Structures are given as structure tokens and as C-alpha cells.
Amino acid sequence: MSNPKLISRDLTVKDTFKLSKFLISWEMILIYILLIINIALIISQPSLYFANGTLSSIIQSGMDLSFMVLAMIFVLMIGAIDVSVASIMIVCSMVTGLMMDANFPSFLCVICGILAGGICGIFNGLLIAKLKMPAVIVTISTSMLFRGIVKIILDVNVLKNFPKFYSTVAWENLLGIPISLIFFLIAATIFGIILHHSKFGRELYMIGNNPTTTLYSGINVDGIQILVFTIMGLMAGISSIFFVGRMGGGVSSTMGTGYELNVIAICVLGGISTNGGKGRVYGPVIATLIMAFLIYTLGLMGVDANSRKILIGLILILAILIPHINKESIKQFKQNLSGKSKKASVTK
Amino acid sequence: MSNYILELKDVVKTFGGVTALNNVQFQLKRGEVHALMGENGAGKSTFIKVITGVHQPDSGIMLLEGESITLHSTSDSAKLGIAAIYQHVTAFPDLSVTENIFMGQEIMTPFHTYNWTAMTKRAKALIAPLSQDIDVTKPMNTLSVAQQQLVEIAKALSRDARIIIMDEPTASLTKTECEELYQIVERLRDDGVSIIFITHKFEDMYRLATRVTVFRDSQYIGTWDVDKISNSKLIAEMVGRELDQMYPHKTSKIGDVVLEVNKLSKEGYFKDISFKVRKGEILALTGLVGAGRTEVCQTLFGIMTADSGSILLEGNELTIKSPIDALKNGIGLLPEDRQLQGLVCELPIYQNVSAPVLKNFLKKGLLDQEAEIANAIELCSKIQVKAKDIVAPPSSLSGGNQQKVVFSKLLSCDLKVLILDEPTKGIDVGAKYSIYEIMNELASNGYAIIVVSSEMPEVLGTADRIVVMKSGRVTGEFAIADATQEKILEASLMKHSDTEQGA
Numbered sequence: 001m002s003n004p005k006l007i008s009r010d011l012t013v014k015d016t017f018k019l020s021k022f023l024i025s026w027e028m029i030l031i032y033i034l035l036i037i038n039i040a041l042i043i044s045q046p047s048l049y050f051a052n053g054t055l056s057s058i059i060q061s062g063m064d065l066s067f068m069v070l071a072m073i074f075v076l077m078i079g080a081i082d083v084s085v086a087s088i089m090i091v092c093s094m095v096t097g098l099m100m101d102a103n104f105p106s107f108l109c110v111i112c113g114i115l116a117g118g119i120c121g122i123f124n125g126l127l128i129a130k131l132k133m134p135a136v137i138v139t140i141s142t143s144m145l146f147r148g149i150v151k152i153i154l155d156v157n158v159l160k161n162f163p164k165f166y167s168t169v170a171w172e173n174l175l176g177i178p179i180s181l182i183f184f185l186i187a188a189t190i191f192g193i194i195l196h197h198s199k200f201g202r203e204l205y206m207i208g209n210n211p212t213t214t215l216y217s218g219i220n221v222d223g224i225q226i227l228v229f230t231i232m233g234l235m236a237g238i239s240s241i242f243f244v245g246r247m248g249g250g251v252s253s254t255m256g257t258g259y260e261l262n263v264i265a266i267c268v269l270g271g272i273s274t275n276g277g278k279g280r281v282y283g284p285v286i287a288t289l290i291m292a293f294l295i296y297t298l299g300l301m302g303v304d305a306n307s308r309k310i311l312i313g314l315i316l317i318l319a320i321l322i323p324h325i326n327k328e329s330i331k332q333f334k335q336n337l338s339g340k341s342k343k344a345s346v347t348k
Numbered sequence: 349m350s351n352y353i354l355e356l357k358d359v360v361k362t363f364g365g366v367t368a369l370n371n372v373q374f375q376l377k378r379g380e381v382h383a384l385m386g387e388n389g390a391g392k393s394t395f396i397k398v399i400t401g402v403h404q405p406d407s408g409i410m411l412l413e414g415e416s417i418t419l420h421s422t423s424d425s426a427k428l429g430i431a432a433i434y435q436h437v438t439a440f441p442d443l444s445v446t447e448n449i450f451m452g453q454e455i456m457t458p459f460h461t462y463n464w465t466a467m468t469k470r471a472k473a474l475i476a477p478l479s480q481d482i483d484v485t486k487p488m489n490t491l492s493v494a495q496q497q498l499v500e501i502a503k504a505l506s507r508d509a510r511i512i513i514m515d516e517p518t519a520s521l522t523k524t525e526c527e528e529l530y531q532i533v534e535r536l537r538d539d540g541v542s543i544i545f546i547t548h549k550f551e552d553m554y555r556l557a558t559r560v561t562v563f564r565d566s567q568y569i570g571t572w573d574v575d576k577i578s579n580s581k582l583i584a585e586m587v588g589r590e591l592d593q594m595y596p597h598k599t600s601k602i603g604d605v606v607l608e609v610n611k612l613s614k615e616g617y618f619k620d621i622s623f624k625v626r627k628g629e630i631l632a633l634t635g636l637v638g639a640g641r642t643e644v645c646q647t648l649f650g651i652m653t654a655d656s657g658s659i660l661l662e663g664n665e666l667t668i669k670s671p672i673d674a675l676k677n678g679i680g681l682l683p684e685d686r687q688l689q690g691l692v693c694e695l696p697i698y699q700n701v702s703a704p705v706l707k708n709f710l711k712k713g714l715l716d717q718e719a720e721i722a723n724a725i726e727l728c729s730k731i732q733v734k735a736k737d738i739v740a741p742p743s744s745l746s747g748g749n750q751q752k753v754v755f756s757k758l759l760s761c762d763l764k765v766l767i768l769d770e771p772t773k774g775i776d777v778g779a780k781y782s783i784y785e786i787m788n789e790l791a792s793n794g795y796a797i798i799v800v801s802s803e804m805p806e807v808l809g810t811a812d813r814i815v816v817m818k819s820g821r822v823t824g825e826f827a828i829a830d831a832t833q834e835k836i837l838e839a840s841l842m843k844h845s846d847t848e849q850g851a
Contacts, residue, residue: 011697011725011738197714199706206703210692216651216683217703217757218675277694 026271029322030286037293045300056178060170062292063180064243068263069270069284070191071235074228076267077195078207079276080128080135082229084143085236086259088120091146092240093251097159106163114237120146121233125226143260147253154253162249170245180242184288187238192281204228208276265312266291269319352411353378353542354399354430354511359408361394368394369405372568374561376511381533381543383557383574386586387746387776390563392546396513399544400432401425431504432513439496441489446471448488449503474502478532494525501532512536513544518552519774522636530555548776550579562586587778595809596785600792602812603627605662607679607765607796609648612657617643618820621657625765625796630787632811633800635840640820641800642684645767648798649681650674661764675704678764682754682771684800686747690754693743697735698724700742701756727756731786748779755786766790768799772806784810804833816840 022028042049049055068085075082096113100106120142127138169179195201203224206214215221244251268274269291270284294315298308354376361369369391376382386392397403399410401419410417412428419425439448446464449471457463471484478498488496497517504512514533518526533543533556545556553560553574560577562569562585569585605624612621618640625631633641646652648659650668659666661677668674674681683689691700698717701724702709709720725738733752735745742750751771758766768787772780787810791797801807807814814831816824816839824839 011728011733011735013721013737013739193714199710199715202699202703202706202715205695206692206699209694210688212689213692214703216649216671216681216689218671219703220670220672277692 027280027282027286030270030283030290034286034290034293037290037297041293041297041300048300056173056176056181058292058296059181059289060178060246061296062288063178063184064170064246065239065259065263065266066180066184066288067187067235067239067242068232068259069266069288070187070281071228071232072263072267073191073195073270073272073279073281073284074204075135075232076264076272076274077204077276077279078225078228079211080225080228081264081274082124082135082139082232083260083264084120084124084139084146085232085239085263086256087143087146087150088117088233088236089240089243089259090150090251090253090256091120092117092237093244093255094150094154094159094253096240096244097162097251098153100161100163101159110163110241113240114234117233117235117237117240118230119233121230121236122226124233125229128229129222129225151253154251157252159251160249162244162251166241166245167249168245170242183242184285188281188285195281200224200227205277208273208278210277262291265316269316352376353413355411355414356399357409357411359395359398359405359410361398361403361405367566369398370566372408372563372566373571374568375571376542376544377559378542379537379540380558381537381545381556383553383560384544384546384563385548385553385560385582386563386569387748387778390586390776391566392563393515394566395563396432396515396544396546399425399511399513400430426507429508429510430513431507431509431511432515433497433500433504433517434515439488439500442487444487445475445482445484445491445499448499449474449484449506451503453507470506471502474506475499477535478502479528492525494521494529497521497529498532501536505536509541511542511544513546515546516548516774517545518547518549526552548774550582583777586776595806596781596788598630598788598791598812600628600630600788602629603794607648607798608660608663609644610658610660612644612647612654612659614643614647614652614654617652618647618817621817621820621822623815623822623825625798627794627796628791629812630791630797630799630810632807632814633798633817634802634804634807634814634836635817635823636802639817639840641817642769643820644817645681645769645798645800648674648679648765648767651681675761675763678762680758680761680763680766682751682758682766682768684769684773686750686754690757691742691750693750694741696739697728697733697742697745697753697756698738700753701727701760703757704761723760724756727759728753731755731759732782746776746779748775748783751775751779751783752786755783759790764796766795766797768797770800770802772801772803780806804836807836808833 068089072082072085092113095116096109099109099112104112124135124139124142127133127142128135169183172179174182195204203214203219206217206219207221207224211221243256247255264274266287267279267284270279270282270287272279272284291312294312295308298311303311352375354374356372356374359369359372359374360367372391372395374395384392384395394403398405401422401424404418404420410419417428419428425431440451443451446468450467455463455466455470468484475482475484475498478501479495482491482495482498488499491499501512517529521529530552533545537543545552547553557574559571560574560582561571562582564586572582604627606627607625609624610622613619621644623631623633633644635641643652647654648668650670650673653669659668661679666673666677668677668679671681687693692703698721702720706715709716709723711719721738728735728738731752733745733749733756735749742753745753771787772783775783787797787799799810801810808828808831812828814824814826814828814836815822816826816836818840824835826835
């Protein structure tokens with residue numbers, strides 16, 4: 001102000017783009033991992049890898065849950081979690097399937113299916129934001145609730161009547177690129193722009209890091225929480241299209257169990273912190289592909305389904321561990337090793 | 349045999365490229381209270397962490413009773429009788445006092461189970477000389493901050509600590525609690541314990557210490573006998589320049605009433621609070637901690653809602669249900685806890701500054717980050733925030749600069765009334781002065797300012813009018829010309845029955 005003795009510092013942004021930093025960013029590491037898996041696949045199964053349709057079917061195998069991954073980024077970003085997504089997805093499939101059976105126009109059935117997901121999401125969001133219940137508890141409960149409703153309505157029946165385009169989007173290619181991948185990349189771009197360039201996205205980062213300050217900044221924290229869970233529900237609805245399509249157009253009440261954990265695992269692998277406020281959209285997008293390739297590759301190598309789960313579990317633990325390894329922790333580790341021998345000098 | 353119980357020579361500690369301690373010297377005599385002073389960010393905290401073994405110095409030596417020591421962890425320093433009592437007590441709030449005292453050094457029975465009878469007995473014996481009011485079986489969170497500190501002291505004594513480091517222990521204590529703490533510190537000193545007393549308050553230093561060491565900008569500046577250095581010289585050493593006066597000269601012109609609060613009440617917090625703030629005026633809301641000042645501010649800002657009473661802004665009655673309403677009407681709050689309520693410490697400064705007004709930076713529906721950065725740079729340079737650059741996170745700043753970022757955040761809104769809740773809490777002398785300057789400048793720019801403060805000199809030095817609260821009621825209102833320290837104190841200590849009669 002009027003004190004000339006204080007020199008105001010230059011606040012302009014000084015950090016310019018550094019290639020070395022970019023190359024070791026988490027997203028780049030994920031790309032390396034994806035490349036390594038591909039190379040391993042090429043070396044071990046060259047004829048299969050270059051065969052027509054292999055790559056696209058690998059990618060297609062991972063696309064059904066990919067839309068839930070995008071919305072889960074938002075949920076985790078605000079420091080919450082949603083383990084009811086697989087159940088919501090089945091609710092959506094059921095709504096569409098039942099309406100198809102009742103001979104409604106197919107576009108209406110699809111829209112109602114997606115909206116059903118939105119309603120489930122709003123329900124979660126209201127309980128979490130307005131009643132201040134922990135997200136994990138709410139969504140575990142609603143997960144059982146939603147799944148229970150489906151089980152009662154469907155019993156042991158299988159819904160088989162779904163719109164034709166379901167299998168098209170899940171299985172067909174456009175110019176050699178899987179249609180599901182195209183949809184996923186479009187959706188990912190939209191989610192990326194929202195998270196990284198919109199007011200809403202900034203508010204998600206703020207809530208995830210410090211909800212109190214966000215409230216004090218005049219931001220509608222409750223409203224945003226409800227909206228995030230609603231988006232999650234709607235995206236579970238969209239996922240149901242690709243899921244049912246990939247499952248060959250049949251839905252029973254027990255399908256998709258455990259999907260919620262895959263979705264969360266992919267987000268975490270993609271660098272989204274479960275504490276909220278950290279991560280970017282690119283990471284989980286690459287992680288979605290990694291997961292698809294990994295499961296497929298392990299299958300090709302003759303690893304059975306249960307061992308595959310063990311391996312994927314181990315890989316996830318590693319993935320969560322790696323970002324915690326930095327200079328300080330290595331130094332600490334070395335000190336602990338040498339510290340034991342030096343203890344004597346301290347206790348004299 | 350060395351004269352000093354603890355001596356540090358040429359200690360250097362760096363974190364990455366940042367030097368936190370640069371050739372620091374320190375000498376602690378046996379049985380003395382040694383004050384350690386310096387602005388925030390001067391390196392005091394790092395210094396304690398080196399002494400207690402949390403951080404290992406890059407170079408330099410540490411001598412304990414003349415013998416060189418190396419510390420690898422806090423358990424090493426505890427074994428050598430060095431204990432630290434931190435500003436924010438790091439206890440286990442849900443465990444009992446006894447459990448807290450014996451955490452990590454439990455007394456065992458021959459069967460290797462905890463010997464609670466022995467521990468409770470020993471805990472009682474340790475606590476008794478410190479305070480009569482602490483029940484050792486009660487959980488830690490039922491105690492006041494002052495009592496929790498006493499428990500920490502008892503814990504240090506249970507480990508036969510010879511050196512106790514106290515990090516701003518009086519920061520959140522009331523006057524009487526401070527006095528009790530002083531007496532305990534004196535008693536410890538007489539028992540031969542050496543004490544390093546870190547503080548921002550000159551009162552603490554004059555009352556207790558025999559010598560004072562000053563750090564500035566990670567450097568050792570000097571050590572003096574307390575009775576041989578003048579107050580102004582000491583401040584000059586701490587801030588590195590002469591402060592001609594503690595409070596800047598007021599320049600604002602006081603205008604019409606902007607905010608009027610009428611009989612505002614909230615069951616259990618405050619009752620019948622009425623006051624007015626004018627344009628360009630600084631109104632101080634003072635009283636002891638717990639008088640309900642913060643709650644009144646939070647009600648004006650919509651964090652809490654009042655049961656009855658009205659809030660008028662420029663004559664129009666307002667309904668404020670949330671901070672969104674408050675900001676829309678031009679009422680801004682600088683919260684009491686800047687790290688918890690004022691800032692998102694992990695996000696860049698510019699994102700913090702523009703947080704309440706993000707919609708002003710929308711271009712085609714998306715955020716224009718260039719404009720955000722430009723706006724933040726303008727506001728932050730105006731009040732001289734010192735940071736690496738505008739994308740640095742507030743967690744990398746000192747307390748004073750963090751507070752300035754919160755100010756910038758408020759300035760980015762279009763406000764009429766600014767409520768400042770303890771704006772200089774935990775901020776060093778030099779930065780305090782610039783906060784006062786900012787307050788004055790804002791007042792002359794036509795803001796109506798309500799400032800909550802517990803520091804009497806600050807209230808008298810900055811305010812135009814003073815409202816005193818006690819137990820949720822207004823017990824006095826003074827124009828600055830008639831206000832004296834005695835009158836304010838009298839009003840803030842007024843008994844409840846007096847208030848009833850007065851009202």
C-alpha cells in the first residue's frame with residue numbers, strides 16, 4: 001500500500017512446460033504400461049494380435065463400464081464414493097427391458113432407462129448431501145436396495161427384448177474403430193472439458209480439497225453433491241446400453257455384480273485420489289484401456305479367472321503405492337536401514 | 349564441563365531448494381527460560397523439529413551437555429529428555445488423561461497387562477502440582493486447551509524431560525490461564541528444567557524469559573538478555589526494519605449506516621445483539637474467547653441462522669440463510685481459521701482468489717484462466733502477497749501471506765461489509781502491520797468493517813468504535829475517544845447479573 005520499504009514480488013507464472021516432468025507424470029506412466037502390455041502381447045501372440053478384430057474386441061470388452069468410470073471420477077473428486085453403480089446399471093437395464101416388453105417405442109424405453117438411473121442417483125445424493133450420511137454407507141445400502149428391487153421384479157426371468165442398436169454400438173466398428181470407443185472418447189472429452197475448464201469442475205476440486213472453505217466461498221456444496229450423484233446415475237444408465245449389448249441382449253437380476261469395484265479400481269489406477277480433490281480425466285481414460293488389455297492378455301496367457309483377480313489386485317496395490325514413492329520416502333527408508341546400526345551412538 | 353545444557357552450532361537444514369535453517373546457533377543454559385522469537389516462516393518450527401529429531405540437519409552439530417548427539421527420530425530425543433509441547437496439542441482426544449500421559453511408556457503388571465492402578469496413581473501425582481481441576485480419568489477432549497497443555501507438560505515430566513520446548517503455548521489461552529501457565533513454567537525452571545519458549549507475545553517474554561534469541565529469514569540474528577534490549581530494538585531485529593509505530597494512521601471518512609443488527613438472538617449462543625456499522629468505519633467486536641463473537645459473525649454470513657432479530661443492509665431487511673445470500677448482498681467474512689475455512693490450501697492461489705466469483709470469469713461457458721490469473725495478480729500485488737508465483741499453493745506461504753490471499757479473495761467480490769474474524773491470529777509483527785494497513789485502506793475505500801479481536805492493543809489501535817461482548821450479550825459500546833483498556837476489560841468481565849440490570 002503506502003509503504004515503500006516493502007517490495008511487492010512479481011507474481012507472474014514462472015513455471016513453463018518441462019518435458020522431463022511431463023514424461024514422468026502419472027498419465028505418461030500409464031501410457032508406458034499400456035504400451036508394455038501391447039508389446040508383450042505382440043511378442044507372445046503376434047499372429048493373434050495382428051489378426052482382424054482382435055484389437056477391437058479387446059477394446060470393446062472394456063467399454064461397457066467405461067461410462068461409469070467417467071462419472072466416478074467426479075464422485076471420487078468430491079471425496080465421496082458410489083458403490084451402488086452396478087445395481088443402478090441393472091435397474092436401468094430392467095426399466096428399458098420391461099418397457100420394451102410392453103411395446104413402448106424403443107427410444108422412449110432407452111430414455112426412461114437412463115432417467116431411472118438419474119433418479120437412483122438423486123436418491124443417493126439427497127441422502128448424502130441433505131442428511132449428511134457417509135457416502136460409503138448410503139451407497140452400500142442403496143446398492144442392496146436397488147438390486148433387491150430388481151430381484152423381486154425379475155425373479156429368475158431373463159429380459160431378452162432390447163433395441164437393435166444395443167448390439168450395434170457394443171460390437172460393431174466404424175472405419176475399423178469400435179463404435180463404443182468413439183462414444184467413450186467423445187464422452188471423455190466432454191467430461192474432461194467440464195472437469196478442467198468449467199466452473200462446475202473447479203467447484204468439484206474445491207469441495208474435494210476443503211468442503212468448509214467451499215461453503216464459505218458462497219458455493220452451493222449440497223447442490224453440487226446431489227448433481228454429481230445424479231450424473232453418476234445417468235451415466236450408469238448409459239453404461240447399461242453397452243453392457244446389455246455386450247452381454248448379447250439378455251438381462252437377469254444377478255448380472256454385473258462386482259462392476260462397481262472395477263469402476264473404482266480403474267479410477268484409482270488412473271490417479272484419482274479416494275480422498276478427493278486430486279487427479280485428472282486422462283488417467284482413468286487410459287486406465288480403462290489398460291484394464292481391458294490386462295484382463296484379455298492374462299486370459300490369452302491361460303491364466304484362469306481367479307488368478308487373474310489376484311494379479312489385478314496386486315497391480316492395483318502397486319499402482320497406489322508408486323505415487324507415494326518419492327525422494328523423501330526413499331531417504332527415510334535408507335535412514336531406517338542405517339539408523340538401526342547407528343542407534344548405539346544416540347543412547348550413550 | 350559445558351555451561352550449556354543444549355548447544356547448536358552452524359545447523360543447516362534445507363528442503364529441496366529451500367533453506368529452512370541457515371547456520372543457526374543456539375545456546376540453552378541449565379534451568380533457564382529462553383524465549384525464541386521471530387516472524388512466521390523465520391525457521392522456528394523447523395528448529396524445534398531438528399532439536400526433537402523429526403528432521404535431521406544437513407550439517408552442523410548438536411551438543412547435549414557438551415557431548416555431540418545425532419537424533420534419528422522423536423523417540424531418540426525423548427530418551428535424552430527433550431520434549432516438545434506444540435501449539436496445537438497433538439493428543440488423542442478420545443483417550444483419558446492417564447492414557448495420554450502414558451502413551452508409549454505404559455506401566456505393566458508382571459503378567460504383561462497394563463497396570464492401570466499404578467498408572468492412574470502416577471498420573472494423579474504428576475497432574476496435582478500443575479492443576480487441581482483435572483480429572484485424570486476423563487477423556488482429553490473434555491478439557492480446555494489450557495488444561496490439555498498441562499497434560500502435555502505432565503507427559504513430558506513423566507519422561508523426566510530436562511529440556512521442554514513450548515511452541516506458542518499462550519496463543520489460545522485467556523489472561524488467567526496464561527498467568528497460571530507462567531507460574532507453572534517458573535516452577536519447572538526452579539526445579540532445574542530448561543525451557544525454550546516460542547512466542548509472538550512480548551508479554552510472555554518479559555514475564556518469563558531471561559534471554560531471548562531471534563530468528564529471521566531462516567537466519568540466526570542474535571541472543572540478548574531480556575532486560576538489556578528495548579522493545580523497539582527487538583521488533584526491529586525480528587522484522588529487519590524499524591517499525592515507527594505499531595498501528596498505521598487512519599485516513600477514512602465515516603459515512604452513513606451500512607449494516608444494522610437489531611436484537612439478534614440464537615438460543616445457546618447469543619442474545620439481543622444490536623449494533624450499527626457505518627461506511628468507512630472499523631467496528632471492533634471484542635470480549636473474551638467464547639463470548640459469542642464468532643457466532644454473531646457466522647450468523648451475519650449465513651453459516652448459522654438466528655432465531656430472532658433482524659439484519660438491515662442500507663435500510664433493507666435481509667434474510668441470510670447461507671453464505672451465498674450473504675455474498676450476494678455484499679457481506680463478506682474473513683473466517684477465524686484461514687486454513688480450514690478461508691483457503692483451499694492445495695489449490696493455486698489464483699483459484700482461491702476467484703473462488704467466490706467464478707461466474708465473472710466465464711467465457712463461452714468455460715472458465716477463462718488467463719483472466720483469473722490476471723485478476724488474482726492484480727489483487728495480490730495490491731496488498732503485496734509474497735509468493736513464488738500466482739499458481740503456488742497457499743500451503744507454501746507464511747501465515748501472514750495466507751491471510752493476505754484470503755483478503756484478495758474477499759476483494760474479488762463486490763462487497764459493502766467486511767467481517768474480519770481475528771484477522772491477525774497467528775501472524776507475526778511485521779505482517780500484522782500490513783494487515784492493519786489493508787484494513788485502513790479498505791475502510792477509506794468505503795467498506796464498513798467489523799473486526800473481531802481479542803487483543804486489546806489491536807482493538808484500541810485499529811477501531812473507530814468498540815462493542816464488547818460477554819457470554820453472548822453486548823456489555824458495552826465505546827467510541828474510540830472514550831475507550832480505555834480498563835473500561836473494555838471491565839465490560840468484558842461484567843457479571844451476568846450486571847448485564848441483566850444494564851439491559
